[in-house]
Amino acid sequence: MTSVDREAKDAEAGDTEPGAAAPAGAAAHDTVEAAVRAQLTKALGGVRGMVEAAVPTIGFTVTYMAVKDVKIAVAAGVAACVVLLGIRLVQRSTPQFALNSLVGIAIAAFFALRSGKAEDAFLPGIMLNAGYAVAMILSIVVRWPVVGFIIGSVTGDPTAWRSDPGIVRLCSRLTWLLVLPCLLRVVVQYPIWLADGDQSGPLGAAKIVMGWPLQVAALGAMVWLLARGRTPMRGRETA
Template identity: 50%
Template sequence: MSGQPVPTTVEEVVRQRLSLAVGGWRGLLDSALPGVAFLVAWTTTQDLWTAVGASVAVMLVAVAVRVVRRETVQHALGGLFVLVVAALVASRTGRAGDVFLPGILLNAALAVVFAVSMVTRWPVVGFLVGAVVEEPTRWRRDPGVVALCQKLTALLLAGYVLRVAVQLPLYLADDVTGLAVAKLLLGWPLLVLGLVVASVVLLRGRTPLAPPAERVAG
């Protein structure tokens, strides 16, 4: 978090970490454009490899632009990796719909991880807080911090569950156009909506990073 103010509250930590995770508006754009390219190419040609090629080409341009501008390519390369894996899966099965299978499975796996973390009261978002303090699990000593992290983890979990609930039936029906549209709409628009809701939650509180006992002792 070099160049950014040192966070003093849990809300500030989570805001900074969420911003880094999505990569700002450029990260959102990098994640959205390949999906748009796939949808346009598929509806125009109904050819799997043309659509995949269009997505990869757009992603490569995004990587090249970031390299030229000396910006991080982390988010662009992550998207490229997912596209390559999806293309390999589809090439083995011959089904255009299988391009979306890795994404569906990833969302399902993340939903399970986030759900388990909430049930055990070790919400995933809590580890974002733990990453900036000397003791990674210190945040669990404060019930208020745990409650906040539970809410934010639930918000992210809802997004994963929604994606699987919408995309899995379309995949089983082999509706490639529907899958492309759903992936696009449930990608950056849903992420932006989630960030807006998270921001509202985060702006409502100022929870100190140190747990109550440590604040009194200090």
């Protein structure tokens, strides 16, 4: 089990304690940095969650390149999601990330089947990344960086973190690290989608390469930044 998986498992266990009050969750973390790191890891689902997000895309792309049939390629992507979901259910582990993949491939399938073009399966992902980037940049500009709400979810007070300028700056830097992968995906993939001809192969390769590997790189940068700080949790100070 990797450190990313261990943090995801620990964070999940901490959130599911029966009857725990919100501020008690803060006691599990001594610092803001530890709380943010644990919550981000949980949100990504560890290595397994990121792999589950990539497998349906691989199935769709490889199948389409082999048979040049959008319907069969969509069926392959959906089948991969169903298998992943089945494994989760058999193991009695959270199906959240497998379900996320299923919803994602369903939306992609709608776009591809409607137009009959395999490359259109990648358009929803490009649009989603653009939307995320705009929303997160706006949150930084108005000094409500989205990562700050992770701290709020741990301390039980969703807005108290804004009273500390140091925490606001930290959350802004972390939010920029979440923005960058989204921007890179749009900058690289959208021009490919606009190009003439069947671009499903290049788009599939770009989506896979810029999927979980890029997310792992962003998470690694966050861990490095968070490891440098020791900002006390306000929830602990006031407990």
